[in-house]
Amino acid sequence: MKDLENTPSSLPPWPRGVWAKIGHACVIAPRMPAVLFMRGYRKTVSKLYGNVCKYYPTCSKYALDAFEVRGLIVGTAMTVWRLLRCNPFSQGGVDYVHGSVLHQRSLEMKRANNGTMVPDAFTDDASRSV
Secondary structure, three states: OOHHHOOOOOOOOOOOOHHHHHHHHHHHHHHHHHHHHHHHHHHHHHHHHOOOOOEEOOHHHHHHHHHHHHOHHHHHHHHHHHHHHOOOOOOOEEOOOOOOHHHHHHHHHHHHOOOOOOOOHHHOHHHHOO
16 A cells, blocks of 8 residues: 555545435445445555555555545446456556545646646756747
């Protein structure tokens, strides 16, 4: 498990008001067994494997985010699709669950760097003036 993947939960925040909280709990309840299972898996089994995933975030973090953001049914489908893509013939890469904390952070970084994740040394303003 990568240290950079230890992010706050991507679950929707609790609303105000008693009836809103009851409705929110009914929406969140079906996904919680899968979320709790993935949290336990990440704390036990993922640590034994080490850093072997081709993708960022790892498949277990992707599954956790998928369950937290999209729910049980869509999260399960997203997780299965990700596991099918994680094979020796895949190139891997960065693959966030849209709406997750990691996805939001990457968008903030892109906005701060004018659309790029890392400033490019070859397009620095000082080199253009020559």
